[in-house]
Amino acid sequence: MSVITIKDKRFSASISAETIQKEVKRVADEINRDFAGKEPLFLSVLNGAFMFSADLMKHITIPCEISFVKLASYQGVTSTGRIKEVFGLNEDLTDRVVIILEDIVDTGQTMQHLLESLGARHPKEIHIATLLLKPDKLKVALNVEYVAMNIPNDFIVGYGLDYDGMGRNYPEIYTICDSDES
Numbered sequence: 001m002s003v004i005t006i007k008d009k010r011f012s013a014s015i016s017a018e019t020i021q022k023e024v025k026r027v028a029d030e031i032n033r034d035f036a037g038k039e040p041l042f043l044s045v046l047n048g049a050f051m052f053s054a055d056l057m058k059h060i061t062i063p064c065e066i067s068f069v070k071l072a073s074y075q076g077v078t079s080t081g082r083i084k085e086v087f088g089l090n091e092d093l094t095d096r097v098v099i100i101l102e103d104i105v106d107t108g109q110t111m112q113h114l115l116e117s118l119g120a121r122h123p124k125e126i127h128i129a130t131l132l133l134k135p136d137k138l139k140v141a142l143n144v145e146y147v148a149m150n151i152p153n154d155f156i157v158g159y160g161l162d163y164d165g166m167g168r169n170y171p172e173i174y175t176i177c178d179s180d181e182s
């Protein structure tokens with residue numbers, strides 16, 4: 001089992017690049033099927049969703065657009081509960097079918113905030129596609145329609161996700177070793 005060190009923490013490989021690619025392709029196939037004729041606007045949530053978004057989009061075969069927004073609620077390995085503003089969105093969402101691309105839904109607070117903020121721009125529909133979901137940590141009622149993988153509560157890095165800004169570059173996902181926080 002491969003182990004990496006990022007700053008003061010050790011992480012061991014938990015989801016292979018092959019598994020990630022297979023599940024991302026499955027989600028893309030579902031979206032192709034469900035949004036044919038709807039010309040969806042994908043909204044990728046930076047920074048975490050950059051790798052998921054790039055890999056997913058290579059399998060999207062229906063007419064669509066993609067744009068990028070930025071916001072964050074995390075510092076270190078526990079949620080701070082502080083939500084920053086959504087920024088970078090220049091598109092008119094009026095009557096658009098929007099599909100949010102997120103790296104991970106943890107407590108769901110970030111997603112809830114984003115839904116409220118985007119909802120005020122009068123889209124026709126908003127859907128959520130996430131690479132990862134921690135079902136046991138979800139605190140708010142969310143309809144997360146597209147999930148590549150469900151994972152346990154442990155803190156993870158890789159494939160776009162970071163620990164203090166580091167570790168986004170790995171093509172696989174690593175889980176923290178002997179965490180004293182959850």
Ligand code: IMP
Pocket residue numbers: 048073074079102103104105106107108109110111154155156157161162163
């Ligand atoms: P939430 O608001 O609690 O759902 O947190 C969502 C955000 O926290 C995600 O978009 C990630 O940026 C970050 N996050 C949650 N869990 C992890 C993790 O295990 N590793 C790295 N970042 C995480």
Ligand code: MG
Pocket residue numbers: 045046047048049102103104
């Ligand atoms: Mg994120």
